Amino acid sequence: MPRPQRKDAVRNRAALIQAAREIFARRGFEASMDDIAEHAGLGVGTAYRHFANKYELADAIFDDAVAAFVNAAEEVLRENDPWKALVGLVERTLEAQTFNRAMREILLGRHQDDPEHHRSMTAAFVRPFERAKAAGQIRADAEVSDLGAIVLMLCTVADATANRNPRLWRRYLPILLQGLRPGGAPMLEPPLPPEALVPVNSL
Amino acid sequence: MPRPQRKDAVRNRAALIQAAREIFARRGFEASMDDIAEHAGLGVGTAYRHFANKYELADAIFDDAVAAFVNAAEEVLRENDPWKALVGLVERTLEAQTFNRAMREILLGRHQDDPEHHRSMTAAFVRPFERAKAAGQIRADAEVSDLGAIVLMLCTVADATANRNPRLWRRYLPILLQGLRPGGAPMLEPPLPPEALVPVNSL
Amino acid sequence: MPRPQRKDAVRNRAALIQAAREIFARRGFEASMDDIAEHAGLGVGTAYRHFANKYELADAIFDDAVAAFVNAAEEVLRENDPWKALVGLVERTLEAQTFNRAMREILLGRHQDDPEHHRSMTAAFVRPFERAKAAGQIRADAEVSDLGAIVLMLCTVADATANRNPRLWRRYLPILLQGLRPGGAPMLEPPLPPEALVPVNSL
Amino acid sequence: MPRPQRKDAVRNRAALIQAAREIFARRGFEASMDDIAEHAGLGVGTAYRHFANKYELADAIFDDAVAAFVNAAEEVLRENDPWKALVGLVERTLEAQTFNRAMREILLGRHQDDPEHHRSMTAAFVRPFERAKAAGQIRADAEVSDLGAIVLMLCTVADATANRNPRLWRRYLPILLQGLRPGGAPMLEPPLPPEALVPVNSL
């Protein structure tokens, strides 16, 4: 069993993730490893000791984002009204990631990503979603993947309008969620096949 | 008076655009000019003779998309029911153009783009949209830019699911368009500022 | 025996030379063949029909310059005072070429050049020089190549100061020519070997 | 506090400068970074780690030249006879540095260059020059910039004849310096304007 990481290694790892978050957020995924390492006050070599390559670093950021999302999903279950809980979850997801260019790129599936994230996010979405569905607050032919699609679409708007009207996604939030409610417009096309129940990342 | 373009030049230009469309679609805007030129069976220099830089090439692709879109917009006005015409326009836009990564990147405004495209697309959207609105088929607080946002969101879904369920965007089409109809869910956030009434390109 | 060139060919050749003169003068030898051809109102292909490559075109320009110089050298012999004639020749050389970047580059030997030019210029310098020397107005140990060196040095100053003080070379003209007069400062080093009696180009 | 430069980095930097000196000297400033790096036995990337671009590398070469020159200028002041000191300075400058095409290109100001070099060289020239002038060994209407012009002219000759008669510049050394002595030939043109009292670099 591996000995616990040395304390400074832990600190450096955290510094790198923080730096990457900031730099990626500002300049997108094109930012260089050198820049990130420098921003973290470390050498590039150190970055590569912690993350085998740029994508692992991105994954690590996404790890945190996913973890935060999973937390939010659990927290949200404390809300008694299942529908309100679900709306809250979507809102928090969007709020958390709106101002972060790289995050949006990852969410939009522009980069390779650890498939484990898919499962985590699916799992996190599932319980709030199913709870609301069981309560009859979601139409019968809707599926978790629809929630993923909705988040994706909102992210797109958020991404495209981040500079000019960073709250614009809220304009479409009720419209899109309305689609999940019972008695809404018909859904003719079947959703994604089961193994594709990936809520957000590559949808 | 300039002699007409040489036949092979015309052919090559088309080949480059076609190659760029395919390569950009597959690998995104990061694909290199060398790859595109090779894919077209031409030298890089030729690519640069036709397009001063990578962005002009992207613009050219977008030119075609815009032209096709403008055509569709005009054709669609022959339909008597304004709402049906509008729905048809959105459907054709989705069908025709946008299962493609680079196109979405351009749609998302991630790259510099000929601002003329904005105007063309705005103009094309405006008449069908206003006609439906005048007919009372669109809610009063909706604007053309909302139509742009809707197209954008559908494009995103179409793009993200192109491989696994290429018709999935149709599942969300009625939901999103429902948002434009009178008496729908509330729209709390104001849309983009007036000068930004750009339906699709940078939303 | 070759038929005389067609009239338009002659005209085009002249247009190219004139264009090259202007463009080279303005932007130096780095200017492109495309620019020159366009400036001449012709296609590049035509330029290459007349001149096998860029250097031949430069040589052609130099041809004219050399011819002009040879003319000046002959004209100058009409002056009775051999020394005055020589000074006039140097002045006219500098005046003619000072404001022409490419010409200076060629004069300074920065580019390959037709060696025939060397001979022509040497020949042109020789008579005025020898006449002054025979008249006892030039020291016995001076040679034609020294005149070449002097022109070269003045060109350098003219080149370096073209923008800030385009007449500065005149400040050093009397000083340098003084070196050729009898009784001047000693000349210890032997001049260039005979075959190198090349006055200006690569000295 | 920064740790001392790595030993190999120091070695590589020197190798690059040496390689650049040789390559530039042989082929002029057009030589490519790839060639220089290869000549130094290094990758291009290394060259760019040490020098942000080609011009910085050129500057670095010039740094050394300037430093050597400044040293020579100080050393030379130990000579009691101010005129002899000045002559010695010019001789050492020529001997040390400038049989080299790129150096001359830089001297001629054809490339962007660190303006600090101007100041250093001006400063280095000033004291020996003023000392000789104060001693009445230099004519009243001469200025430091004239010394710069003289060095430049000699460099040109040295460069142009480096192969065939590498000592030829010495033939003109006394002639040109004679121009600075009192009672010499008239200097009609004013020298460069005050802010341009840059002895060598861009004259």
Next chain:
DNA sequence: TATGAATGAGAGTTCATTCAT
């Protein structure tokens, strides 16, 4: 003969990754 489109080697520069220190 004139044209200008096509070519492709080569330029300067960047950056993910490796490895000597």
Next chain:
DNA sequence: AATGAATGAACTCTCATTCAT
């Protein structure tokens, strides 16, 4: 374990020259 120098492939873009029209 940390550093940052070294690497070199890859990128965008230019231009002298060739050749189909």
